């Protein structure tokens with residue numbers, strides 16, 4: 001279970017290797033870096049959700065995202081595991097067309113977001129989902145874990161729970177959450193769910209890519225064996 005959250009804010013991308021598989025491992029401690037996508041139509045609240053989750057802030061002003069933005073959230077998942085979430089907030093406006101799909105590369109999970117007060121944004125979910133499934137898979141070819149977020153649940157509701165559940169069932173999406181970036185509703189729970197899915201997918205797929213921290217003295221062979 002997660003013990004504490006810490007925010008690192010925005011930063012520039014430094015590594016060109018497969019970021020999401022990156023694990024630092026030393027004497028029983030592991031540090032993961034997971035790339036998560038946040039996608040959906042313009043104005044549904046993707047940036048607001050990311051900002052609320054990483055900075056704990058909300059603004060009523062709409063500032064369109066150009067291309068993509070990203071933020072980091074660090075989770076002390078358990079006493080031995082630290083998780084750095086790289087949240088990629090992809091522009092939803094049509095004017096960016098398929099240009100933004102370059103940012104999908106190496107993602108290990110995604111949050112699909114719609115605005116529960118605007119039914120048209122829910123109708124678009126199918127398009128975003130198909131596009132995502134076509135372009136991103138886990139290293140073994142399996143679908144990446146996805147969570148559906150029905151955002152702005154503090155406003156009026158134009159899509160019923162039945163419609164959302166039906167869509168999830170038909171689309172093989174395991175979970176959805178009614179969220180509000182404004183009121184900070186269900187965002188932690190949804191992200192927690194997604195990280196758990198990523199961790200269990202990694203175990204099932206046997207992904208054990210890691211390196212040992214350089215400053216660590218070599219572990220005693222008989223006690224620790226080689227790094228995982």
Ligand SMILES: Nc1nc2c(ncn2[C@@H]2O[C@H](COP(=O)(O)OP(=O)(O)OP(=O)(O)O)[C@@H](O)[C@H]2O)c(=O)[nH]1
Pocket residue numbers: 040041042043044045046047048049059060061062063064065066090091092093151152153154155179180181182183
């Ligand atoms: N009431 C309410 N307003 C919200 C919520 N989330 C976002 N908003 C507002 O909706 C507007 C659009 O939010 P953004 O987060 O910028 O939308 P976006 O999905 O990032 O849009 P693009 O960057 O164009 O793709 C802003 O005015 C936000 O303040 C919410 O949960 N409740």
Ligand SMILES: [Mg+2]
Pocket residue numbers: 046047048063064065089090091092
């Ligand atoms: Mg945005």
